[in-house]
Amino acid sequence: MTTSFKSPIIPSEQKFARIHGESHEPDLKSICLYAATGFFWGDATYYRDLKAVQPGTLNNIDEDGFLLDSKPWFNWYYEPHGQSFQESVKQHELLLEQIIDEQVGEQNVILPLSGGLDSRSQAVALHKLGKKVSSYSYSFAGGFKEHEISEQIAKKCNFEFQAFEIPHGYLWDDIEKLAQINGCYSEFTHPRQMAVVEDLRKLDGVFSLGHWGDVLFDRGGDEGIEQNDLVKYIHKKVIKKGGLELATQLWKSWGVEGNFQEYLSEVTLDLLKRIEIKNTSAKVRAFKSMYWAPRWTSINMSVFKAAHPITLPYYDDRMCELICNIPEEHLADRKIQIEYIKQNNPAVAQITWQDHKPYNLFNYHRDKSPNNLPYRVKNKIKRMVNDKMGRKYIQRNWELQFLGDENKQHLESYLFNDTFSNFIDPEIVQKVYASFKNDDQVYYSHPVSMLLTLSLWNNKLRD
Template structure:
């Protein structure tokens, strides 16, 4: 049965239709945001044109008169029923992290034994798996730890492109490095995807205008380096008006198609209609390409529930935190990674724990700038783009393939590659990653036109 809130559409390989005209405007948006908006695609052939994909919004906001405890009880009942119905006679694979979404899944599965948990972290990175292991040990589950290795991307890039069809970049879905090992652990992966969007509403003034909301969306979904590249491409292609004017108009049009006056809810619906479908889903495809995947926060019953809950109950993850404290207090005592404090004391992050934060910051600075220890790896592109072997592979895709320069000039590619190498790697990692993805798309799909 087709879902009506967050569509989990099958990605459609349109390469047989890529003889159609390149959609330069859509590619500029894709470069700026990291994903396509609406039903845009690389060419004028629209995304989902051969499937039942629809942009129609079924999101609404009709808050009921109920207490927080009543709302929390309803959430608990819906959440646990969705999961219970799906996991019957299955060997569950549970990805864990230091966040709350996977932790709520762990709480819902507190009585399950036919379950294996896992987590991964970057080689030389933050010890993310420590949080996951604490959760797993607290529940008495088997736990597997994986490392995201340097340079794995280049042996996986062809397979990854076949899975996500180059709809989003290749460095964000780091699970590609270990998915074959993960899929061997069981036959059903549970994902906490989208819990943060549903249970952490943005604080936006009720009287925010549609123009103001459009700018808020642009600030949320665009990357600075991506915006810079999109503007340069717009000039190079000689398109009319200015890129950011076009982007503003398109965002506003998509927002106006959502029939909700409440700005926070309109933004939540926008994310679920566009960000989830066009960015999150291609990345989730890596999981369900190898093993069945279930995301309870994506389900209609959950989204319908969210549409009827007053805003104040969906702020600051309070409903998920309350659920954890009631159902699995042992998990509430484990630090939440973003604060490195548990769910009982994280609120003091900026007060009594401020000296600890300052000490840890100074300790990192001493290690990196005085003792000259290697910086902690925080982003996947650091492992995939840096170093001689990685640079050789990256340069091949950016400069030695033929079709990319039919869309982006070699001079412009070189300009942004130099900015990445010599100016600001964090800022320009995004446009480099998008240029890499476009180059692979050109070679695998567009060249077949």
């Protein structure tokens, strides 16, 4: 029996198919790319004979799970219409509200709120549509209280609201459960929602998630980049700190033929050539939407799904097609979302925009020197005082997972065990971990997180 499958333009979950003629062995080249960037590229997986079904394709898969054929039903394009900026804002308004209304219907809505623009746009739409909403936000223990901004948004929209704090070391009680949920296709320092998944289960309704709005409704990249420079531009956007170093070490230790950086460039160029768009800003956005969104952003949506069904207005095929017809100058700098919020709920627009603290959507353009100097000086003094008092300011999720004696014990139990040493050279692990502890924690936090992820895959999920 043959199963036909139509993949969305941006899939919210990975689907896999087996490939005839390939061995069921680890795809070491692809794992190196994964180590460098934190996501698998194209259709690659951990195994040579297992491939991810590609976005925007029609696929036939046989009863044994083998891919018979695959062909695109959608190709990203850039054909801007000659509309005014206000017409673009109106198109966004009508489509966003239509999609949200269709997706949630009469169900209660669970809305994760942040201090940014995507969930704020959803809040405005949901309030305007008269939906019943339970909202929440979370902040790092010892970090910026993001929930304070979110709570203000909730109050202006008359939503129920809960604030959660992401505690130190929350990962270790659930790391093996998370490995099963996301298949180790994402490093473990990103899904903060795992810390509160049991609390989320107590809520009633469907999630409305704002993922990928910040990519669709912003410039994709610089315009006018030469083809030869576009590969380097992509690499600057996706290669993590310390990622290239780790990937190169793995490549050499496994004895993979050739050079990792050359392979990285070849893969990047091949994927870019599949996108027939001349405008480089639109082309970069399409690249991210085809290869980054489904293989990185979508992975940890499985954590939300473990609590309740999810809806994704910015993942809707119609939203992707709308983006292909809006001029780049309208999309750049989040202008459409900002204008939508200002026009439809000025009170919400007056609340601080987290990326431009302490400014809001009406005056964020003043977030430059010398206007912002008083805030920056005050914030720096506050951090210095906290440092002297031994209260470290938490800015990144890995700081909650990797720092401190208890975290150290858990982390080392996964990094240094006999099973993992049979997969990755212990000297690489020791060198990376020593550099993290003694040299530059920010730079080496990604390599440590990738080694942790690979250890879980190798020890728990590897066939």
